[in-house]
Amino acid sequence: MSARTAKWIFYLGTLISLVLFLGLTVDTHRQVQTLTRADQLDEQVVAGKRVWHKFNCNDCHTILGFGGYYAPDMTKVYWRRGEEGIKAVVREPEKHTTWRKMPRQSVTEQELTALVSFLKWTSDIDTNDWPPQDANLRRTARAAVAMTVSQGATLFKDKGCFACHRLRGTGGTLGPDLTQVGGRLDRPTIERVLENPLSVNPKATMPPAPLSVDERGQMAEFLAGLK
Amino acid sequence: MALIHPSQRVAYPYFVVALGLFVLQVLVGTWLAVNYWASLPQWVVDVFPFSTARAIHTNLLVLWLLLGFMGSTYYLVPDETGRDLYSPGLAYLQLAILAGTGVVGVVGFLFGWTEGKPLLELPRPLDILIVIGALMFLFNVGMTMFRARNWTAIQGSLLGGLLFLALLYLFDLPFYRNLAIDWYYWWWVIHLWVEGAWELVAAAMTAWILLKITGVDRAVVEKWLYVELGLFLFTGIAGTGHHYYWLGAPRYWLWVGGLFSALEPLPIVLMLWDTWHHVKQRRLPIRSRLVFTYALGMAVLHLVGAGVWGFMHTLPQINYYTHGSQVTASHGHLAFFGAYVLLNLMFFYHAMPELKGISRFAERRGQLAFWWMSLAMLGMGLTFGVAGVLQSYIERVMGLGFMTAQAQMRFWFAVTWVLGLILLAGVVLAAVDLLTLRPAPAEEQA
Numbered sequence: 036m037s038a039r040t041a042k043w044i045f046y047l048g049t050l051i052s053l054v055l056f057l058g059l060t061v062d063t064h065r066q067v068q069t070l071t072r073a074d075q076l077d078e079q080v081v082a083g084k085r086v087w088h089k090f091n092c093n094d095c096h097t098i099l100g101f102g103g104y105y106a107p108d109m110t111k112v113y114w115r116r117g118e119e120g121i122k123a124v125v126r127e128p129e130k131h132t133t134w135r136k137m138p139r140q141s142v143t144e145q146e147l148t149a150l151v152s153f154l155k156w157t158s159d160i161d162t163n164d165w166p167p168q169d170a171n172l173r174r175t176a177r178a179a180v181a182m183t184v185s186q187g188a189t190l191f192k193d194k195g196c197f198a199c200h201r202l203r204g205t206g207g208t209l210g211p212d213l214t215q216v217g218g219r220l221d222r223p224t225i226e227r228v229l230e231n232p233l234s235v236n237p238k239a240t241m242p243p244a245p246l247s248v249d250e251r252g253q254m255a256e257f258l259a260g261l262k
Numbered sequence: 263m264a265l266i267h268p269s270q271r272v273a274y275p276y277f278v279v280a281l282g283l284f285v286l287q288v289l290v291g292t293w294l295a296v297n298y299w300a301s302l303p304q305w306v307v308d309v310f311p312f313s314t315a316r317a318i319h320t321n322l323l324v325l326w327l328l329l330g331f332m333g334s335t336y337y338l339v340p341d342e343t344g345r346d347l348y349s350p351g352l353a354y355l356q357l358a359i360l361a362g363t364g365v366v367g368v369v370g371f372l373f374g375w376t377e378g379k380p381l382l383e384l385p386r387p388l389d390i391l392i393v394i395g396a397l398m399f400l401f402n403v404g405m406t407m408f409r410a411r412n413w414t415a416i417q418g419s420l421l422g423g424l425l426f427l428a429l430l431y432l433f434d435l436p437f438y439r440n441l442a443i444d445w446y447y448w449w450w451v452i453h454l455w456v457e458g459a460w461e462l463v464a465a466a467m468t469a470w471i472l473l474k475i476t477g478v479d480r481a482v483v484e485k486w487l488y489v490e491l492g493l494f495l496f497t498g499i500a501g502t503g504h505h506y507y508w509l510g511a512p513r514y515w516l517w518v519g520g521l522f523s524a525l526e527p528l529p530i531v532l533m534l535w536d537t538w539h540h541v542k543q544r545r546l547p548i549r550s551r552l553v554f555t556y557a558l559g560m561a562v563l564h565l566v567g568a569g570v571w572g573f574m575h576t577l578p579q580i581n582y583y584t585h586g587s588q589v590t591a592s593h594g595h596l597a598f599f600g601a602y603v604l605l606n607l608m609f610f611y612h613a614m615p616e617l618k619g620i621s622r623f624a625e626r627r628g629q630l631a632f633w634w635m636s637l638a639m640l641g642m643g644l645t646f647g648v649a650g651v652l653q654s655y656i657e658r659v660m661g662l663g664f665m666t667a668q669a670q671m672r673f674w675f676a677v678t679w680v681l682g683l684i685l686l687a688g689v690v691l692a693a694v695d696l697l698t699l700r701p702a703p704a705e706e707q708a
Contacts (some may be wrong), residue, residue, distance in 0.1 A: 041488035048496030088378025094313030100586030107664035134301035140313040165508035
């Protein structure tokens with residue numbers, strides 16, 4: 036190979052790749068508006084993004100798969116845990132972690148609400164079905180909408196119960212399948228489990244459900260009806 | 263043996279600071295490994311969380327590698343242009359600014375002063391100081407080259423790479439409202455640094471060292487330099503697409519990223535072949551076996567860590583399951599070590615004896631340190647890799663929870679920690695060795 040050919044390889048190789056890359060960047064900017072639902076990106080979401088940066092969440096957690104690999108990915112956390120679920124963990128991380136812990140931070144309620152808006156917006160980004168473990172939540176989310184006939188069912192979806200429990204084949208596998216829970220436990224027992232899981236099962240790893248007294252009743256009624 | 267160009271001495275304090283930061287970086291790394299396998303008390307986590315330690319670990323890495331590149335450049339440029347540096351004083355001032363920024367940055371992280379973007383956590387005022395330091399550096403190097411008017415491909419690659427590096431950093435400065443766009447341009451800094459700008463600098467430094475230690479024709483070395491750079495940039499620029507698979511960008515990135523990054527090992531294979539070839543064809547007597555050990559070790563581990571690991575991890579079909587898992591950590595550690603850590607240490611071992619006026623130095627400690635570091639890092643690549651495959655399978659394929667997977671990986675994190683301690687010992691040994699080089703005993707001199 037002559038020195039001349041070598042130089043041509045350098046100039047052509049660089050130029051072709053650069054032109055392709057910049058061209059696709061322009062097109063990506065056009066499409067990303069739809070793919071990330073940029074119309075939903077309001078000031079509250081941006082405020083939440085600033086909270087996300089302020090507490091350096093991203094050096095333990097990943098989001099869109101980027102960041103520290105020390106703690107769970109947050110891309111679809113809104114689907115997994117819902118608004119109250121996220122807030123409960125950030126308020127009192129020590130109650131929701133075991134051997135690997137999350138630091139307690141002085142996050143204000145206002146910041147927390149903004150953070151949830153940010154994570155809600157993030158969960159709707161079209162990520163080509165990534166991450167794989169949350170792909171079934173897409174179906175769950177749709178199924179849950181169809182189930183919105185009782186208050187209890189709505190709560191089941193919004194409080195993040197699907198993160199650990201399954202209903203008719205969708206949801207997490209950490210906790211027991213609840214498809215027929217009404218056949219095993221009666222309504223008062225279910226209420227006791229929701230208030231303090233350890234009172235019914237001393238080995239339970241489930242945290243107390245973040246519910247008001249009324250909500251607990253509605254949720255127990257919904258679950259007791261599943262037979 | 264005196265230096266022909268006195269201004270090359272500027273490199274020395276750069277090397278010293280870089281080595282100190284390197285030791286600190288690896289020390290913090292071993293603490294990160296403890297976080298992975300041990301269960302720490304809540305108060306420790308509250309005071310010194312993993313996130314803070316990780317920010318320190320990664321920022322120290324970037325800072326010491328950059329200071330190493332800068333010191334090496336200051337050493338290389340007078341020799342290559344045949345002219346002393348434009349301003350040694352400016353170079354010292356630049357080191358003070360950059361090292362000072364680093365110290366303030368690390369202390370700031372401990373108190374929660376952060377921009378909260380992984381690897382680019384430095385807050386805005388410190389970013390501006392970094393940019394000022396980079397501009398001083400470019401000015402000094404550029405002026406030296408322009409005044410000498412003795413252009414070579416090595417100078418062009420070096421100056422081009424450094425300019426590209428500084429320009430890309432500017433994409434870190436704006437606040438992006440859209441998270442997807444934020445990460446899109448984050449990769450312009452991170453990916454286009456390590457698989458673009460830094461490769462230009464690395465290729466120039468390697469070519470120069472090979473010229474110096476083998477005495478092979480400059481025309482031959484520079485010809486291969488052009489081909490390598492062409493392939494690096496051809497595959498590397500569009501290869502940025504392998505980071506755009508799952509962040510909310512269009513689907514065609516799966517094709518573009520997948521195809522271009524599948525070609526990314528090519529220039530690295532060429533670099534290995536080319537290094538091997540030049541070493542075989544050398545015309546000069548070997549003055550330091552250790553520099554050769556580093557040159558070949560770098561070429562091999564660069565290929566394993568960046569080439570082979572990178573190739574597998576960036577195939578979209580695999581990346582769907584391994585993205586953002588410990589597989590990434592495995593690839594990151596091996597690639598940085600193979601491509602850039604060994605490069606800097608090779609350069610230090612080439613330049614330090616000359617800076618200290620030693621013609622041949624005692625190499626036993628240096629060889630020992632090289633093998634400790636390289637084997638420990640290779641081992642860590644494997645343990646991170648095993649942990650990552652377990653994670654991909656348990657968490658992503660089986661769909662069990664994040665912590666369920668982490669519990670199964672705990673043993674491998676403990677092994678990683680032990681290997682990290684061996685790595686730390688090797689790094690301390692290399693740093694001490696470089697700072698206290700002694701002439702070889704008389705019988706080896708012959």
